[in-house]
Amino acid sequence: QVQLVESGGGLVQAGGSLRLSCAASGRTFSSYAMAWFRQAPGKEREFVAAIKWSGKSLYYTDSVKGRFTISRDNAKNTVYLQMNSLKPEDTTVYYCAAGLSFPVVTRTRYDYWGQGTQVTVSS
Numbered sequence: 604q605v606q607l608v609e610s611g612g613g614l615v616q617a618g619g620s621l622r623l624s625c626a627a628s629g630r631t632f633s634s635y636a637m638a639w640f641r642q643a644p645g646k647e648r649e650f651v652a653a654i655k656w657s658g659k660s661l662y663y664t665d666s667v668k669g670r671f672t673i674s675r676d677n678a679k680n681t682v683y684l685q686m687n688s689l690k691p692e693d694t695t696v697y698y699c700a701a702g703l704s705f706p707v708v709t710r711t712r713y714d715y716w717g718q719g720t721q722v723t724v725s726s
Contacts, residue, residue, distance in 0.1 A: 605629040605701050605715040612697065612720030615689055619724070623684040625699030625717055633677040636705035638713060639684045641722075643695040650708035651697070652684060662706035667693075689724045696721050 611623040625637070638653040652673040653662045661673055670689075675682040682699055697720055700713035707713070 605632060605635065607699050607701060607715055607717035609697065609699050609717040609720040612722045614723045614725065617689060617691055617724055617726050619689050620685070620687045621689065621722060623686065623697055623699075623720060623722070625682045625684075627680045627682070627701065629680075632680040632701075635701040635703060635715075636707070637673075637675055637682040638700045638702065638707070639673060639682075640698045640700060640710060641693075641695045642698065642719075648698065648710050650710070653706045653708075654682065655705045660705060662708075664708070686722070689722075691724045691726045694722060694724045 606628040607625050609625045615621050636655050639651040640648045641651055642648040650664050654673045654675050658675050670687050672685040699717045701715040702713035
């Protein structure tokens with residue numbers, strides 16, 4: 604079992620930055636690929652970024668390439684999403700997820716989810 608808790612969301616102006624964190628419980632964290640998804644009201648949950656268990660392989664959706672960076676610290680059981688050059692269209696709830704395959708953009712392939720953290724970007 605892996606429990607995930609996100610933090611770091613908030614309100615920021617367009618062009619600003621935020622860093623999201625996802626703290627995981629469980630001794631098997633380093634065995635899982637980790638990902639960030641986001642979901643706006645009334646829309647499907649969409650893939651943002653993923654990182655392999657080793658941290659050496661990364662994968663991003665096109666809309667965030669060059670602006671967002673996913674990383675992990677297996678010693679701290681934590682995965683991060685550094686978000687720079689934020690845009691109003693990045694406003695939504697962000698979720699972290701854990702799964703056994705990489706890279707996977709399909710949400711149904713992930714086994715564990717956090718509760719989400721709200722990111723709001725004002726124009």
